Amino acid sequence: MSDVKKVVLAYSGGLDTSVIVKWLQETYDCEVVTFTADIGQGEEVEPARAKAQALGVKEIYIEDLREEFVRDYVYPMFRANTIYEGEYLLGTSIARPLIAKRLIEIANQTGADAISHGATGKGNDQVRFELGAYALKPGVKVIAPWREWDLNSREKLMAYCQQHDIPVDFTSQKKKSPYSMDANLLHISYEGGNLEDPWTEAEEDMWRWSVSPEAAPDEPTYVKLTYERGDIVAIDGVPMKPHEVLSRLNKLGGDNGIGRLDIVENRYVGMKSRGCYETPGGTIMLRAHRAIESLTLDREEAHLKDELMPKYAEVIYNGYWWSPERRMLQAAIDETQKNVSGVVRMKLYKGNATVAGRKSDASLFDESIATFEDDAGAYDQKDAEGFIKLNALRLRIAAGKGRQQD
Amino acid sequence: MSDVKKVVLAYSGGLDTSVIVKWLQETYDCEVVTFTADIGQGEEVEPARAKAQALGVKEIYIEDLREEFVRDYVYPMFRANTIYEGEYLLGTSIARPLIAKRLIEIANQTGADAISHGATGKGNDQVRFELGAYALKPGVKVIAPWREWDLNSREKLMAYCQQHDIPVDFTSQKKKSPYSMDANLLHISYEGGNLEDPWTEAEEDMWRWSVSPEAAPDEPTYVKLTYERGDIVAIDGVPMKPHEVLSRLNKLGGDNGIGRLDIVENRYVGMKSRGCYETPGGTIMLRAHRAIESLTLDREEAHLKDELMPKYAEVIYNGYWWSPERRMLQAAIDETQKNVSGVVRMKLYKGNATVAGRKSDASLFDESIATFEDDAGAYDQKDAEGFIKLNALRLRIAAGKGRQQD
Amino acid sequence: MSDVKKVVLAYSGGLDTSVIVKWLQETYDCEVVTFTADIGQGEEVEPARAKAQALGVKEIYIEDLREEFVRDYVYPMFRANTIYEGEYLLGTSIARPLIAKRLIEIANQTGADAISHGATGKGNDQVRFELGAYALKPGVKVIAPWREWDLNSREKLMAYCQQHDIPVDFTSQKKKSPYSMDANLLHISYEGGNLEDPWTEAEEDMWRWSVSPEAAPDEPTYVKLTYERGDIVAIDGVPMKPHEVLSRLNKLGGDNGIGRLDIVENRYVGMKSRGCYETPGGTIMLRAHRAIESLTLDREEAHLKDELMPKYAEVIYNGYWWSPERRMLQAAIDETQKNVSGVVRMKLYKGNATVAGRKSDASLFDESIATFEDDAGAYDQKDAEGFIKLNALRLRIAAGKGRQQD
Amino acid sequence: MSDVKKVVLAYSGGLDTSVIVKWLQETYDCEVVTFTADIGQGEEVEPARAKAQALGVKEIYIEDLREEFVRDYVYPMFRANTIYEGEYLLGTSIARPLIAKRLIEIANQTGADAISHGATGKGNDQVRFELGAYALKPGVKVIAPWREWDLNSREKLMAYCQQHDIPVDFTSQKKKSPYSMDANLLHISYEGGNLEDPWTEAEEDMWRWSVSPEAAPDEPTYVKLTYERGDIVAIDGVPMKPHEVLSRLNKLGGDNGIGRLDIVENRYVGMKSRGCYETPGGTIMLRAHRAIESLTLDREEAHLKDELMPKYAEVIYNGYWWSPERRMLQAAIDETQKNVSGVVRMKLYKGNATVAGRKSDASLFDESIATFEDDAGAYDQKDAEGFIKLNALRLRIAAGKGRQQD
Numbered sequence A, B, C, D: 001m002s003d004v005k006k007v008v009l010a011y012s013g014g015l016d017t018s019v020i021v022k023w024l025q026e027t028y029d030c031e032v033v034t035f036t037a038d039i040g041q042g043e044e045v046e047p048a049r050a051k052a053q054a055l056g057v058k059e060i061y062i063e064d065l066r067e068e069f070v071r072d073y074v075y076p077m078f079r080a081n082t083i084y085e086g087e088y089l090l091g092t093s094i095a096r097p098l099i100a101k102r103l104i105e106i107a108n109q110t111g112a113d114a115i116s117h118g119a120t121g122k123g124n125d126q127v128r129f130e131l132g133a134y135a136l137k138p139g140v141k142v143i144a145p146w147r148e149w150d151l152n153s154r155e156k157l158m159a160y161c162q163q164h165d166i167p168v169d170f171t172s173q174k175k176k177s178p179y180s181m182d183a184n185l186l187h188i189s190y191e192g193g194n195l196e197d198p199w200t201e202a203e204e205d206m207w208r209w210s211v212s213p214e215a216a217p218d219e220p221t222y223v224k225l226t227y228e229r230g231d232i233v234a235i236d237g238v239p240m241k242p243h244e245v246l247s248r249l250n251k252l253g254g255d256n257g258i259g260r261l262d263i264v265e266n267r268y269v270g271m272k273s274r275g276c277y278e279t280p281g282g283t284i285m286l287r288a289h290r291a292i293e294s295l296t297l298d299r300e301e302a303h304l305k306d307e308l309m310p311k312y313a314e315v316i317y318n319g320y321w322w323s324p325e326r327r328m329l330q331a332a333i334d335e336t337q338k339n340v341s342g343v344v345r346m347k348l349y350k351g352n353a354t355v356a357g358r359k360s361d362a363s364l365f366d367e368s369i370a371t372f373e374d375d376a377g378a379y380d381q382k383d384a385e386g387f388i389k390l391n392a393l394r395l396r397i398a399a400g401k402g403r404q405q406d
Helices: A015-028 A047-054 A066-078 A093-110 A125-136 A154-163 A168-172 A242-255 A280-296 A299-318 A324-339 A383-400 B015-028 B047-054 B066-078 B093-110 B125-136 B154-163 B168-172 B242-255 B280-296 B299-318 B324-339 B383-400 C015-028 C047-054 C066-078 C093-110 C125-136 C154-163 C168-172 C242-255 C280-296 C299-318 C324-339 C383-400 D015-028 D047-054 D066-078 D093-110 D125-136 D154-163 D168-172 D242-255 D280-296 D299-317 D324-339 D383-400
Strands: A006-010 A031-038 A060-064 A114-116 A141-143 A180-183 A188-191 A221-228 A231-235 A260-266 A272-278 A342-349 A352-359 B006-010 B031-038 B059-064 B114-116 B141-143 B180-183 B188-191 B221-228 B231-235 B260-266 B272-278 B342-349 B352-359 C006-010 C031-038 C059-064 C114-116 C141-143 C180-183 C188-191 C221-228 C231-235 C260-266 C272-278 C342-349 C352-359 D006-010 D031-038 D059-064 D114-116 D141-143 D180-183 D188-191 D221-228 D231-235 D260-266 D272-278 D342-349 D352-359
Touching: A006 A015, A006 A093, A015 A031, A015 A114, A015 A154, A031 A047, A031 A093, A047 A060, A060 A093, A066 A093, A066 A242, A066 A280, A066 A324, A093 A114, A093 A125, A093 A299, A125 A141, A125 A299, A125 B383, A221 A242, A221 A280, A231 A242, A242 A280, A260 B280, A260 B299, A260 B352, A280 A342, A280 A352, A280 B260, A299 A324, A299 B260, A299 B299, A299 C324, A324 C299, A324 C324, A352 B260, A383 B125, A383 D383, B006 B015, B006 B093, B015 B031, B015 B114, B015 B154, B031 B047, B031 B093, B047 B059, B059 B093, B066 B093, B066 B242, B066 B280, B066 B324, B093 B114, B093 B125, B093 B299, B125 B141, B125 B299, B221 B242, B221 B280, B231 B242, B242 B280, B280 B342, B280 B352, B299 B324, B299 D324, B324 D299, B324 D324, B383 C383, C006 C015, C006 C093, C015 C031, C015 C114, C015 C154, C031 C047, C031 C093, C047 C059, C059 C093, C066 C093, C066 C242, C066 C280, C066 C324, C093 C114, C093 C125, C093 C299, C125 C141, C125 C299, C125 D383, C221 C242, C221 C280, C231 C242, C242 C280, C260 D280, C260 D299, C260 D352, C280 C342, C280 C352, C280 D260, C299 C324, C299 D260, C299 D299, C352 D260, C383 D125, D006 D015, D006 D093, D015 D031, D015 D114, D015 D154, D031 D047, D031 D093, D047 D059, D059 D093, D066 D093, D066 D242, D066 D280, D066 D324, D093 D114, D093 D125, D093 D299, D125 D141, D221 D242, D221 D280, D231 D242, D242 D280, D280 D342, D280 D352, D299 D324
Parallel strands: A006 A031, A006 A114, A031 A060, A114 A141, B006 B031, B006 B114, B031 B059, B114 B141, C006 C031, C006 C114, C031 C059, C114 C141, D006 D031, D006 D114, D031 D059, D114 D141
Antiparallel strands: A180 A188, A188 A272, A221 A231, A221 A342, A260 A272, A342 A352, B180 B188, B188 B272, B221 B231, B221 B342, B260 B272, B342 B352, C180 C188, C188 C272, C221 C231, C221 C342, C260 C272, C342 C352, D180 D188, D188 D272, D221 D231, D221 D342, D260 D272, D342 D352
């Protein structure tokens, strides 16, 4: 363990990662560089500076990555209407590649030879951090304390704190919660506690970002989303940057009880886990993006996107953002978004995000053909006979040769 | 046209198909057999008998197909979590193969050499009827009056009625609606009228099966659904047949404002069309089925199902139920449902159908492994390092050879 | 039929399309523009000029499209290792989009309002020509004489020639063959005649581009192919343009009995047909491209390519080159080819094109890791245990819960 | 290590696994049960008995599994036309699940709590053995000596032999080869030695099962293969069991220089490796199976099979035969084979296995429709116009709205 000289740690400022700072210094006799990012988790990041200093850290990186996070990760992912296992909007998964990238960039800047993180050995996040790190810097050493040390209970951690003079107030950073949580601009997640029984309904006071549908206003809220090339660029006509869009939609969604999800999912490491998620803005975005695509995408590219989506979601969930297969899929997805521009009008009401209208200059909806009224010859109904006859030919031949179809 | 001796018509008893009876008799100088089915459209089918008799029809088939419809078509489709283009639950599509099958069976019984239907030349239904018919009886003649005649306006149809003594009351069968509608136990659909502008929100008084979320009760309704091998077999512990299940869920869903959908979809014949749908029970079933699968399906079979689903949905939407590819996909899907048994508890509230709990004797959720608490050695966190290292190997080699991943 | 003013015809100079010139002039009372292209079919195109003039054609287009054909159509297709139904290299399919594009461009240049072609109503080529034409010029009128006229026998055609003074020598353009043939730089195809019985072996004297394996030299020929970004740019170190590469490989392959294929395929119009193909150069290219990819592609992008390939092949076979879905797939494929550079050494011998070696500066083959000898720590074999354990976890949990896997 | 009481070892009788017997006895102080199977590797298995006895083994299992191997593993795999990465016929991969199954069954019979194998820590075989074992007996202990011990050179192994009185002749079992080899009825593989440079051509004297194309007879051999439901049941009219079929085809193929393959493949553990394979019978079977399917499969099920095949191949290659996803895919594949019956005539000549004819009572090839001659109205060419028009509609609308397709 003596060959690690300097390690960059993804540092939240909380108790666990503060212990990790000390544990790394002791165990590896190395310098620790801390990296703390604001990705919209809703907590101040600046306090992490003093805490790191108190732990003897000399190189401290504190950054606001919200714009980059939404622009370069969340937005590209939403172009694919990405959902994991039919339900999950990948709120945690999509933040990890950015953290991994910055850890490696900082390692390169500071001459560090290792990176470290506070993810446990049972979860997906260790995989996501480390696959990213290895993909971007193949020779990097990764230190995952939770897989190495024996501080695997709250009591042992607290004892370690007292023993090493880690200030007590580090532990009071956030309201004590029985849940394991993770938050960024896209979502907040909850695991553990009484959620470990999938039959038990989540308690109302667990949820932090949204009111319940019951508590939401009795009047609907309408909002207009302007799309350009697959991305939202304005809300109600006001141009906004990606992270401003998502912040605003989180507010609107949360106020209207939108975006709660309670699922059992399959982790990449092989087990099922129960998780609850609040994704207010993302839930609105998913629905709205499908609506603008319904006008502007060709049928076959839309269907092909739908066939590729589960694979794309799996790639991101499993931690392969920084991989050739993700780039390959992204190239296909982005190719389709050139004309995905227009406006979607959404109705938000007590947990429901429904489409109230969609329009686009690039619309492929052709009223003159679609109409139930006289179409003035735009479509010749007689063409349908040949269309059906030839599409049926293989079935007719098979039936004619005695094949049973039922 | 003289070579058609007898034709079986899918007859609703309404104005349009009554005109078709007469038009077939005149145009083809042939006998017409009418076939009217109750598939849960919510209207009496028995009145069709007198109307057909009045038109001179001698062979009249009136049948209750609700049980067969849900058991053999709706249920198998829901095993795949089937959605077309991310939104549509295929309520119209899934009823057509059954109608096609009965038309052909009746043609075989009555010695008819042709079948006929009232679908227009612009829609998907003509395709679905005819592909089914050709697949089941390759030499059958199909007569699609809307593609042949020139009665392409309400006025011409009415003139034809008067000219041929088709009783006036045939036209008053249902409340006059500005929409083109189709209904069965799974859903009711609306097209045309002011829906032809995708920017216009549907009017509240269009919807027939559900109250609006706003008008739904202020208290949630909870319901327990018991699954066996992928199908619901009981509600709140009361065993029910498939069509009873769906009827009950339609009532519960409709009362709670659940299942409204407003989309632009891509038709198989090549155009986009705007449609609104109410699928109260189906919306609950889709969510609940995913929930019971989340406990009982293996990860890889679940993901493979998700990858195949868009294709399966397309096959059904396009009218290929009676095809080798549908059977092939069904074989794969059904193979996965052997252990999809257990109970899902759903919360229904003002448009929301959310999962409140799920349990199963066949659950693959392993609390001893998933727990955030001490797992007593059920899972060795150190295994994760090797898992990550080998999964990263190809990425590391590539990066080591200078490939850029960002 | 009177509203067609000018039509651009894909004109081979042969009997059939000469009849079409006359038939169009007579039937539509319109001007005919002829378009004759050299796409490597191995026959002079210049003689078509005099023939067209003799038929009264004033605007005559004769072009050498060989370079464009291989560079912009064949090469992109081979980047995907494209094969239809496991066997067919799409030699005919890939030439049609280029012809369609030129027909439309010439129509735009000459102010023509229609295009015409000599493909029959049973084949795929009509579909490919017309889908391309409609995609590039939606309002174009397409005239397909074989679907319209009644000259459906050799006798009627000959009678028509005599009646309209179409010179006799037009019929002797190519050696009389019992087969329907199509040729371009990628392949030559044979259909009809005694091939219509799939049990009958093709006769040796049918084949035109290759000697039989039996007649090929007793000594193997070795050839080195240099790839850059997925495309062959040099043979045996000599830089060549794409069409020169293909010409050269056709010669080498044909001399060595390589590239004969005898299959039954599924046409887009719904029937099966028997066809024989000679694709000497393409057969070598397919094998060699896989070999250079085997060194330079990442595993997951390679597998994803393989999963997408059948769809891509179907898109091209069915005639959708000029479609959003083809462009979407092409974007994904091309994204993977950035590093597909290096050299492949092929051995050609009596029908066999086998890989004798491959090397690349961008190789991901890592001898230090792959070796059976001591790897000096490049790969830690102990990592495999964790890798296997976690990959097995879902299977172990299922087995532990009593699920049978056999 | 003291808690292992009895271990079942996959024992070849060769030097390496003999050392493993001794090493297990010493290291784990446990009883060793040996299991030696004839799966067609072409060596006597009975001599393994005396060797095991000499090593003090009391429970010795020696079995002829050839019939089961081909019937239950090779044949189902060939129904899918399975190829890994476009080239590899999965000869090694498909044998492992059977070995894993028998190891576990013997462990259950003998009350063993562990299994062991001689696969190294760099290869795929360790994964295949162990995934199978865990899937079939989740609590089993797996001992992989090559990942544990330090006998990682020939010298150390030999020293260990002398030290532990392992008879010298164990080492001379097979002709000394510079290659790592594996053989069963489906193939023989070669890795290592001078193959570690992908630019180097394999030496002629490496190959063991086939003559070179150059050395093969100057006259072709024709053979007729009779299929029933996707499987070969007779050769030249003589009914045979599956393993007899494969033996016979291996002989025919090997004599005619068929089935050599030289590739670089992507291992599941993350590296690329160079391998050479001889699969004489399998190469013939793959081609012939496609030929019989070309007559008897519907187009869409054939295409769907092609889309699923790469996934199915990956599942088998990676070692997931005993998994839900393999069974799911198998269900889909087997569903398609009901009508895959008939006869294929193959021509074997100097490395080429080509189809000379195919016929079937279940053929979907319809000569009356496919013919270039007059089809007496079986197919109406005018249907093609409507077919094309509606298939083009989405492209025309897009072009009409100004979308560029080129």
